[in-house]
Amino acid sequence: MKPYTTIILAITLFNYCTLAIASNWESLPETAPAPKDNPGTAEKVELGKMLFFDPRISSTGTISCNSCHNVFLGGEDNRPFSAGVGAQLGGRSAPTVWNSAFSQVQFWDGRAGSLEEQAKGPVTNPIEMGMKSWDEVVARLNQMPGYKIAFKKAFGNKSIITADNAAKAIAAYERTLITPNSPFDQYVKGDKTALTKNQVRGMELFAKVGCQSCHSGAAFNGQAVGASGFYAKFPIYRKNDYVSEYKFLEDGGRYQVSKEMSDKDMYKVPTLRNISLTAPYFHNGSVKTLKEAIKVMGQVQLNKSLSNSEVDDIHAFLMSLEGRFPHQQMPQLPGLNGGTFTP
Numbered sequence: 001m002k003p004y005t006t007i008i009l010a011i012t013l014f015n016y017c018t019l020a021i022a023s024n025w026e027s028l029p030e031t032a033p034a035p036k037d038n039p040g041t042a043e044k045v046e047l048g049k050m051l052f053f054d055p056r057i058s059s060t061g062t063i064s065c066n067s068c069h070n071v072f073l074g075g076e077d078n079r080p081f082s083a084g085v086g087a088q089l090g091g092r093s094a095p096t097v098w099n100s101a102f103s104q105v106q107f108w109d110g111r112a113g114s115l116e117e118q119a120k121g122p123v124t125n126p127i128e129m130g131m132k133s134w135d136e137v138v139a140r141l142n143q144m145p146g147y148k149i150a151f152k153k154a155f156g157n158k159s160i161i162t163a164d165n166a167a168k169a170i171a172a173y174e175r176t177l178i179t180p181n182s183p184f185d186q187y188v189k190g191d192k193t194a195l196t197k198n199q200v201r202g203m204e205l206f207a208k209v210g211c212q213s214c215h216s217g218a219a220f221n222g223q224a225v226g227a228s229g230f231y232a233k234f235p236i237y238r239k240n241d242y243v244s245e246y247k248f249l250e251d252g253g254r255y256q257v258s259k260e261m262s263d264k265d266m267y268k269v270p271t272l273r274n275i276s277l278t279a280p281y282f283h284n285g286s287v288k289t290l291k292e293a294i295k296v297m298g299q300v301q302l303n304k305s306l307s308n309s310e311v312d313d314i315h316a317f318l319m320s321l322e323g324r325f326p327h328q329q330m331p332q333l334p335g336l337n338g339g340t341f342t343p
Contacts, residue, residue, distance in 0.1 A: 059085050065119075095108065108268055246286040248282070
């Protein structure tokens, strides 16, 4: 085969692969799938919002779900480690709750297989919300007549306050926390004016250098809607200064849950939706800026030293993933009918 023929074939193959990758861009759905045993209703969502914002389901009465997953910000708290009861610090950066409905597993290590399962964890975690048990939570909620009414509206007249129903309500509310119609979504749907030139360059570069190998799908978390959870090893390439500088090997990832060596340093791939709002970055919140995070990812995951102009373009593209946030209004929480709340 003549040399120029080989070159033409190589270029053709590269263009074909690039087009194939580009054809996989997906816009974010405007609704999230719900399990058959927990369909969303307005009453259930309202109850879930009340529980999400109520600090009284923490041992000290000071920490709510929203304390660490602030829906008036990027769905987390912009801290390396969240502060729980007694100002205790956790060991990982809080993931965003926005678009969490599109992740098939929850927590950095994937230890919860659903939003319902995830909702139960922090409440009884001694560092986070500090309740001794869900029985204690249920007893506290039963002291508030307003919650009895809200649970009946959400789950039927014969319903009682239970841990499972509370978790279902919180999960139903969280499934409404979706941010569609970002500039990227508008571009994918056909509006070619929705992205700037450098955002388009960044989009193409994002696919070309290999970012899309993990951060694919509508939520840029590697998970197709309805598929199982997706994990990735982090970091892959370790012979660079970033690994020690940012202490990436001190956690262990999914290994902390499974104790299987094959899970060592495996993490759930996080969404990149609204990534411009969720600094600091990575599981340990060690990187303060998005541009630095892009450089780090290029080196430790792709073994590529990205130039400043490449970083700028990818950064511009990631900024286009900031969607439209549904209006959030603080709920009216049930009172104690003249009683006093005692943690």
